[in-house]
Amino acid sequence: MTETPLLQATALTRMYGKRVGCRDVSFDLWPGEVLGVVGESGSGKTTLLNCLSAQLEPSGGEILYTRRDGRQVDIFALSEGERRLLLRTEWGLVRQNPRDGLRMAVSAGANVGERLMAVGARHYGDIRGQARHWLTELEIDAERIDDLPRNFSGGMQQRLQIARNLVTSPRLVFMDEPTGGLDVSVQARLLDLIRRLTRDLGLACIIVTHDLGVVRMLSHRLLVMRGGEVVEAGLTDQVLDDPQHPYSQMLVSSILPV
Amino acid sequence: MSAMTEQTDPMIAIQGLHKTFTLHTQNGATISALQSLDLTVSGGECVVVRGASGAGKSSLLRCVYGNYRAGGGAIWVRHQGAMVDVAKAEPRTILDMRRTTMGFVSQFLRVIPRIPTLDLVMEPLLTAGRSAEEAREQAGTILTHLNLPQRLWSLAPATFSGGEQQRVNIARAMVWDYPVLLLDEPTASLDRENRAAVVELILAARSRGAAILGVFHDREAGDAVATDTIELRANRLAA
Numbered sequence: 001m002t003e004t005p006l007l008q009a010t011a012l013t014r015m016y017g018k019r020v021g022c023r024d025v026s027f028d029l030w031p032g033e034v035l036g037v038v039g040e041s042g043s044g045k046t047t048l049l050n051c052l053s054a055q056l057e058p059s060g061g062e063i064l065y066t067r068r069d070g071r072q073v074d075i076f077a078l079s080e081g082e083r084r085l086l087l088r089t090e091w092g093l094v095r096q097n098p099r100d101g102l103r104m105a106v107s108a109g110a111n112v113g114e115r116l117m118a119v120g121a122r123h124y125g126d127i128r129g130q131a132r133h134w135l136t137e138l139e140i141d142a143e144r145i146d147d148l149p150r151n152f153s154g155g156m157q158q159r160l161q162i163a164r165n166l167v168t169s170p171r172l173v174f175m176d177e178p179t180g181g182l183d184v185s186v187q188a189r190l191l192d193l194i195r196r197l198t199r200d201l202g203l204a205c206i207i208v209t210h211d212l213g214v215v216r217m218l219s220h221r222l223l224v225m226r227g228g229e230v231v232e233a234g235l236t237d238q239v240l241d242d243p244q245h246p247y248s249q250m251l252v253s254s255i256l257p258v
Numbered sequence: 259m260s261a262m263t264e265q266t267d268p269m270i271a272i273q274g275l276h277k278t279f280t281l282h283t284q285n286g287a288t289i290s291a292l293q294s295l296d297l298t299v300s301g302g303e304c305v306v307v308r309g310a311s312g313a314g315k316s317s318l319l320r321c322v323y324g325n326y327r328a329g330g331g332a333i334w335v336r337h338q339g340a341m342v343d344v345a346k347a348e349p350r351t352i353l354d355m356r357r358t359t360m361g362f363v364s365q366f367l368r369v370i371p372r373i374p375t376l377d378l379v380m381e382p383l384l385t386a387g388r389s390a391e392e393a394r395e396q397a398g399t400i401l402t403h404l405n406l407p408q409r410l411w412s413l414a415p416a417t418f419s420g421g422e423q424q425r426v427n428i429a430r431a432m433v434w435d436y437p438v439l440l441l442d443e444p445t446a447s448l449d450r451e452n453r454a455a456v457v458e459l460i461l462a463a464r465s466r467g468a469a470i471l472g473v474f475h476d477r478e479a480g481d482a483v484a485t486d487t488i489e490l491r492a493n494r495l496a497a
C-alpha cells in the first residue's frame with residue numbers, strides 16, 4: 001500500500017460571513033480511492049468540493065496534495081500559476097452545470113482537444129483521434145465532433161464535459177453531481193466507466209451527490225454532511241447498510257430500497 | 259512461523275463480539291443482535307452458523323466483512339500473514355482485505371446495471387491484479403461449473419432468475435481463492451443440481467485450506483460442508 005495519501009484535508013472550514021459553508025472537515029484520500037460526499041441540498045458539499053479543488057479559498061484548515069513527482073504540497077501555499085498547472089496536469093473538475101465546465105463557443109472536438117494541447121499535445125491527427133475516442137466512450141456520436149456544445153442536449157453537454165476531463169488521464173477528478181442531468185442508461189454507462197478507470201488507471205475521485213445509488217455503486221468511502229459538517233464517515237456499504245448517526249439513518253431510510 | 263503452526267493458527271478469531279442496532283428514526287429503540295460472541299475458524303474449517311430467523315446470523319457475517327460496524331469486542335482476521343482487527347481497522351485496510359483475503363456471498367446480487375455477467379465475475383480477479391486472459395478463463399470455468407448457460411455470459415444479470423443471479427453472486431465470491439469465505443445462504447433459491455455444484459465448490463475451498471463461515475437455509479447443504487456448527491439465539495432487548 002502507498003504510504004502517503006494523495007490528498008489530506010485537515011480541519012477545513014469555509015465561512016460565508018457568519019454563515020457556515022463547511023466546518024472542520026478532515027479526511028485522507030488514497031490513490032485510486034473514490035470518495036463519495038452525500039447530504040441534502042445546502043449541507044456544504046459544493047463548498048467543500050470547491051475548497052478541495054482550489055476553486056475557493058478556505059477560511060481555515062489545510063489541504064496537502066501529493067504530486068506525480070512525489071512531493072507533497074500545501075495547495076493554498078502554491079502560487080496561482082502552480083495551482084493552475086495542477087488543475088491542468090493532475091486534476092479533472094466536472095462541474096454541476098456543464099456550461100460552467102465547457103467552452104460553449106468552440107466545437108465539441110476542440111473542447112476535448114484543447115485540454116490535450118494544454119499539456120503539450122501538438123499532432124492534429126492524434127488530438128482529433130483522441131477526441132473522437134473520448135466522445136465515443138461517453139456515448140456521443142463522433143460525427144458530432146465539429147458541432148458546438150450549445151446545440152447539444154443537457155445530458156450530452158455533461159458527457160462532453162466528462163470527456164474533456166478524462167482525456168488528459170488525471171490522477172484525481174472532482175465531480176459535483178455528475179450524473180444529475182443524464183438519463184438512466186447513460187448514468188449506468190458512466191458509473192461503469194468511472195469504476196473501470198479508477199481500477200485500471202489508479203484514478204482517485206471525489207464525488208459529491210445527493211443520490212445514494214450513485215455512491216453505492218461508485219465510491220469506496222463515504223462522508224455524510226449536514227449543516228456544513230461531516231456527521232459520519234466510513235466504508236460506503238457500511239454507512240449505507242448500518243448507518244450510526246441519526247441523520248445518516250434518516251437519509252438512508254428516506255430512499256426506496258433498490 | 260513454521261508451516262506446522264500456520265495450519266492450526268486461526269484465520270478468524272472473534273472475541274466478545276457485540277452488535278446492537280439503535281434505531282434513531284424509531285425513538286431510539288435498540289435491537290441486540292449479538293452478545294459476547296466468541297468464535298474461531300482455522301484454515302480448512304467450515305463453521306456453520308445456525309439459528310432462527312433474526313438470531314443474528316447475517317449480522318455476524320456482515321460484522322466480519324466490515325459491512326456492519328461491531329459494537330464491541332474484536333474480530334481478528336489473518337490478512338497477509340498478520341492478524342487484523344476488523345472492528346478497529348481503517349476503511350482502507352478493510353477494502354484491501356476484501357480485495358485479497360475475504361470473499362462474501364450475500365443473499366442478493368447488488369451490482370452496476372448493464373455490466374455483462376462475465377465481466378462481473380472477472381472483476382475480483384482484475385482487482386487483485388490478474389491479467390484479463392487469466393481472469394476470463396477462470397471466470398468461464400466457474401460459470402460453467404455452476405451451470406450458467408454460456409449464452410447468458412454476455413448479458414447483464416438484471417433480468418436473470420433468482421437462481422441465476424445467485425450463481426453469479428457465488429461465482430464472483432469464489433472465482434478468487436480467498437483465504438476467508440463468508441457465505442450467507444449461498445444455496446437459497448437454487449435447485450438440487452446447482453446446490454450440489456455449490457457444495458462441491460465449498461468443499462474444494464475447504465480442502466485448499468480456506469477458513470469458511472457459513473449460513474445455510476437447508477440443513478442438508480450445511481451438513482455436507484460443516485466441520486463444526488454454532489447455534490445463535492435471538493435476544494432482543496427493546497428499549
Ligand SMILES: Nc1ncnc2c1ncn2[C@@H]1O[C@H](COP(=O)(O)OP(=O)(O)O)[C@@H](O)[C@H]1O
Pocket residue numbers: 016019020021022039040041042043044045046047048
Ligand atoms: N456564495 C455563497 N454566499 C453565501 N452563502 C453561500 C454561498 N454558497 C453557498 N452558501 C451557503 O453555504 C451553505 C452550503 O452550501 P453548498 O455548499 O452549496 O451546499 P450543497 O452543495 O450541499 O447544496 C448553504 O447554507 C448555502 O446557502
Ligand SMILES: Nc1ncnc2c1ncn2[C@@H]1O[C@H](COP(=O)(O)OP(=O)(O)O)[C@@H](O)[C@H]1O
Pocket residue numbers: 241242279289290291309310311312313314315316317318
Ligand atoms: N441494518 C440493520 N438495521 C437494524 N436492524 C437490523 C439490521 N440488520 C439486522 N437487524 C436486526 O438484527 C437482528 C438480527 O438480524 P440478522 O442478523 O439478519 O438475523 P438472521 O440472519 O439470523 O436472520 C434482527 O432483529 C434484525 O431485524
Ligand SMILES: [Mg+2]
Pocket residue numbers: 045046047
Ligand atoms: Mg451543491
Ligand SMILES: [Mg+2]
Pocket residue numbers: 315316317
Ligand atoms: Mg440472514
